[in-house]
Amino acid sequence: MKGEAMIELRNVSRQFGDITAVDNLSLRIEKGEICVFIGTSGCGKSTTLRLLNKLIDCSSGEIWVDGENVAKLDSELLRRRMGYAIQSTGLFPHWTVARNIGVVPRLLGWPADKIEARVRELLELLSLPYTAFAAKFPSQLSGGQAQRVGVARALAADPDILLMDEPFGALDPITRESLQNELLRIQAHIHKTIVFVTHDIDEALRLASRIVVMDKGRVVQYDTPQNLLNNPANSFVENLLGQGERGLKRASLQRVEQFMLPLSGEPPSLDIETGSSLRQALSLMLWHRVDQLCVRGPDSSAQGVLPISAVLHSHE
Numbered sequence: 001m002k003g004e005a006m007i008e009l010r011n012v013s014r015q016f017g018d019i020t021a022v023d024n025l026s027l028r029i030e031k032g033e034i035c036v037f038i039g040t041s042g043c044g045k046s047t048t049l050r051l052l053n054k055l056i057d058c059s060s061g062e063i064w065v066d067g068e069n070v071a072k073l074d075s076e077l078l079r080r081r082m083g084y085a086i087q088s089t090g091l092f093p094h095w096t097v098a099r100n101i102g103v104v105p106r107l108l109g110w111p112a113d114k115i116e117a118r119v120r121e122l123l124e125l126l127s128l129p130y131t132a133f134a135a136k137f138p139s140q141l142s143g144g145q146a147q148r149v150g151v152a153r154a155l156a157a158d159p160d161i162l163l164m165d166e167p168f169g170a171l172d173p174i175t176r177e178s179l180q181n182e183l184l185r186i187q188a189h190i191h192k193t194i195v196f197v198t199h200d201i202d203e204a205l206r207l208a209s210r211i212v213v214m215d216k217g218r219v220v221q222y223d224t225p226q227n228l229l230n231n232p233a234n235s236f237v238e239n240l241l242g243q244g245e246r247g248l249k250r251a252s253l254q255r256v257e258q259f260m261l262p263l264s265g266e267p268p269s270l271d272i273e274t275g276s277s278l279r280q281a282l283s284l285m286l287w288h289r290v291d292q293l294c295v296r297g298p299d300s301s302a303q304g305v306l307p308i309s310a311v312l313h314s315h316e
C-alpha cells in the first residue's frame with residue numbers, strides 16, 4: 001500500500017427513504033491529497049461529504065478518519081477538526097468578516113489575541129488585506145471575496161482536513177479560475193487533505209491529485225487526472241470528459257518544460273514561459289503560425305525549444 005490513508009470509506013451506504021444516495025462506497029484518500037468528487041447532480045457527492053463530517057450518519061459501512069472510526073467520535077469535535085466550505089458560504093450576515101472567520105477558534109476557547117492573529121494571517125493568505133476587510137459585513141463583499149472568507153473560515157482552526165462542496169460553483173469563470181489558483185497556491189504551503197466536490201470537469205482536472213467519478217451513488221472511476229484522460233473506464237467517463245475535447249484537456253495538464261528539447265543554434269523568436277501548459281503553447285503556435293517556441297525561465301534565460309512535433313508526441 002502506498003501513502004497513508006487520512007480518510008477511508010468501507011462499504012458506505014446512505015439511504016433516504018427509497019433513495020440510495022450513496023451505494024456501497026469504498027475509498028482511500030491519502031494525506032495531503034486533493035481528492036475531487038465529480039458527477040452529475042444528485043449522484044451523492046454532497047451526501048458523501050456530509051457523511052465524512054457526520055452531519056449525517058451512514059446507513060451501513062464505516063468511515064475512518066486518521067485511524068479512528070468516526071461512528072465512535074463526537075460529531076461536534078470531529079467537525080472542528082474538519083474545515084467545511086460550501087457554495088452558499090454560510091457566512092453569518094450580521095457578523096463582520098473577522099468574527100465569521102473566528103467562529104471555530106472561539107468555540108475552541110482560543111484567547112482573543114490568538115484569534116485576531118489567526119484571522120489576520122488567514123485574510124492575508126487569501127489575498128484580502130486585514131485593514132480593508134476585517135470589519136466588513138458579508139453583504140459588502142463580492143461573490144469571490146465572500147468565497148475567500150468562507151475558505152479562510154474553514155481553515156481557521158488549522159484542521160487536517162478541508163471539505164469543500166462546490167465552493168466556487170456560483171462564481172463567474174474568471175473569478176473561479178483565480179480562486180482555483182489561489183487554492184493550489186495555498187495547498188502548496190498548508191498540505192491539508194482536501195476533499196473537493198464539483199460538477200465542472202475542468203475544475204476537477206485542474207485541482208485534483210485524484211478524481212472520484214460518481215454516478216448513482218457509486219464510484220465509476222478513481223484515478224489521477226492523467227489516467228482518467230488516457231484511460232476512461234467507460235462511456236460515462238468519456239462523456240464527462242467530452243470526447244472531442246480530450247486532447248486539449250490533456251494538453252492543459254502538461255507543462256512545456258516536460259517536452260522541450262535542448263537548444264541548438266539560434267532560439268526561436270517567439271517565447272513561452274516555463275510552467276505554461278502545452279495547451280497554451282499550441283494556442284500560441286496557432287495564433288502566430290509558427291512551429292516552434294523558445295521556452296524561457298523566470299529569469300528570461302532560454303531553457304530549450306518546443307517544436308510542434310514534441311507537442312504532437314506528448315502522449316507517448
Ligand SMILES: Nc1ncnc2c1ncn2[C@@H]1O[C@H](COP(=O)(O)OP(=O)(O)O)[C@@H](O)[C@H]1O
Binds near residue numbers: 016039040041046
Ligand atoms: N436530506 C435528504 N433527504 C432526502 N433525500 C436526500 C437528502 N439529501 C440528499 N438526498 C437525495 O440523495 C441523492 C443524492 O443527493 P446529493 O448527495 O445532494 O447529490 P449531489 O451533491 O451529487 O448533487 C439525491 O437523490 C437527493 O435528492
Ligand SMILES: [Mg+2]
Binds near residue numbers: 047
Ligand atoms: Mg451537491
